[in-house]
Amino acid sequence: MKTVAQLFFKKRYGVVLALLFFVVINLVAGLAPLRLDLTKEKRYTVSAATEKLLGELSSPLEVNVFLTGEFPSGFRKLAGSTQQLLSLFKQLQPTQLRYQFLSPGTATANGRSWGDSLLSRGALNINLTVQKEAGQSSNIIFPVALVSYQGRSQLVNLFPGASRSISQTELNTAEALLEYQFVSAIEKLLHTDKPGIAYETGHGEPVDERTYQLRVALQDDYELRTLDLTRQQAVPQGVDLLLLVKPTMPFLEQEKFKLDQFVMRGGKLLCFIDNLYAEMDSFARKPDMVAFDRGLDLQDLFFRYGARINTDLLMDLRCEFTYVQVGGTADQPQNEFLPWNYFPLLSAAESKLRTPGYIGTRFAHSIDTIAVPGVSKYPLLVSSERARTISTPALVSLNENSTLPENEKFNRSAIPAAVLLEGRFSSLYKNRVSMAQLDAWKAGGQTFRSSSEPTAIILAADGDLPLNEYIPVLDASGQIDARGGMEPVEMGWNKYTRFEALTQGAAGKYFIPVANREFV
Structure with missing residues (x-):
């Protein structure tokens, strides 16, 4: 699974991999890049390029997924899609691939909680308020996975955002990115040389x-x-x-x-x-x-x-x-x-x-x-x-x-x-x-x-496609930070509609998380 830039280096790795927000380019290798919906339960096949990359594993690859616990339905669906994809990976590499879903509160080998370890690595975390029979409870979730191979590891973001809920559009985007996100991390662990x-x-x-x-x-x-x-x-x-x-x-x-x-x-x-x-x-x-x-x-x-x-x-x-x-x-x-x-x-x-x-x-x-x-x-x-x-x-x-x-x-x-x-x-x-x-x-x-x-x-034929715009920095309440400052939005994102979405403005409904970064 590669971006357009990575496409150029297919000779190094012997495959043309799929993406964006994911990009699938398969023009010379003759691979079948599409994730085909084969069943009513939405079980997918992975691309032939992904199969080839997984075939390069020479020692165990471990995947810890931390999207577990009590959270809104959108995150539960994303966790289910993640489990489904990893089970397909496991079928392709039953001896070399292991995965598990862990609570961030679980202790690591050194006694720290996984949550503390993830925070130290800069992992995305979201503070959720969950409604229960006894009232509300606050819960910090980590919509991430950690992929480890031969003593090295890579974080995988399962949800490219910090919202407390997932719209259907965002869920579709996150699910479409799953294969790219995991394969991109695996490829970095397998191929350490940089073009x-x-x-x-x-x-x-x-x-x-x-x-x-x-x-x-x-x-x-x-x-x-x-x-x-x-x-x-x-x-x-x-x-x-x-x-x-x-x-x-x-x-x-x-x-x-x-x-x-x-x-x-x-x-x-x-x-x-x-x-x-x-x-x-x-x-x-x-x-x-x-x-x-x-x-x-x-x-x-x-x-x-x-x-x-x-x-x-x-x-x-x-x-x-x-x-x-x-x-x-x-x-x-x-x-x-x-x-x-x-x-x-x-x-x-x-x-x-x-x-x-x-x-x-x-x-x-x-x-x-x-x-x-x-x-x-x-x-x-x-x-x-x-x-x-x-x-x-x-x-x-x-x-x-x-x-x-x-x-x-x-x-x-x-x-x-x-x-x-x-x-x-x-x-x-x-x-x-x-x-x-x-x-x-x-x-x-x-x-x-x-x-x-x-x-x-x-x-x-567009010079702006790989560029980003800027919006004012917001404080924790979603208001413009009194200290000023600007922060970048994602590549290709519309700064006006993104700002409206973050500040709960009426025009936030027009925001579309375009996939320019994944294309590049």
Whole structure:
């Protein structure tokens, strides 16, 4: 079970694993990634990739689950789903896998309670009030599991939140993530070496607090570094994957040449690209803006590899909500939460990738694929069946959503916004590089390659997909902390609806825990 970033390293581990909030990618190995509902009792099979990973266990793997005790029905259902999944794991590895459900009050071998041990590890805990015949009782629960193997251990969060109750949507998301969460922990215990990822910073990519969740998501599993292509002669050895996130400045030919030759030597690219300048900040002074081309000059490179990120905007009736001024004055605006069609909620392309939820995007574009010999192309994320695109230059107005959208124009379905390209690529600079360039490249200890080793590229037509927003810090009562401060929300989460949900606001009902982190 791997995220999109982990997909690139399938050769190291011999499998293509499934996810998000979980992502299942299984394009080359020919595995069957879907968790199929085989019975009325909702007993599931695990993916073939999971079976293969469990087959690598060479000594006992122990799982202690602490989701036990008296708690609301949502947590009881989650505990049941966890038990069901682990029983399937046990069937696959009856001699090497052991699991048990423990109370956090149970003593460990050193005499401490498991609850104290979990708290010292920073485990998620929730203070619940349970209604009994004799009155109410307070109970701290730990919706976590501890997976141990060969003297090492990993925490598994069974519920990605701190709510005292679980909605049906949250339960569905948590259940969909279970296999990913456990397999991710097992894989970390089995494979201790870390592939190298470089985050490019030389073209205006964000390096501020918006990248916090991205760094957190990657730094435990990868050797993460930054790289400025404008200052490096070439992408250094030891970098397995190059990450391009929302570049805002043009790439010069010598910088594209470095990218190209990195791919030619077998390097992987994971690109989150905004072709157009379209930002919500532009509405700060007036209710409309013109989306225009950023001029990144990457189109010929991507086209050579088999895809084109279009200079359009993807609009979808399945979308996030945002604040829209529907009346009032500049001094006293009348705002409402309304659907914002420029924030599409993408879903996994059928049979190629699965996530436990939608992927939130901001001003995304469509992607076309081009026939290229030796390169296979697969859509990863697509729109709903009620979508459209608008060409640029495009006038975008907040007033659009103060009235009902013209539904008849939303007549396209499954518009790709993220694609996987894999195979042997041909260099953009084949038969184009001069002798002087070749001599300079060789003088730096590099070898020019006109075609690549087998490798992979993922293009996502939204630069904001892996970024996070911030909301005010709240105190224990759910009010804005008087001491101030801001804290990050999860990758891709809508800061407005998340804040409303945390503060019991009316618009909290629009909050959708999108699965961007799990996708990445």
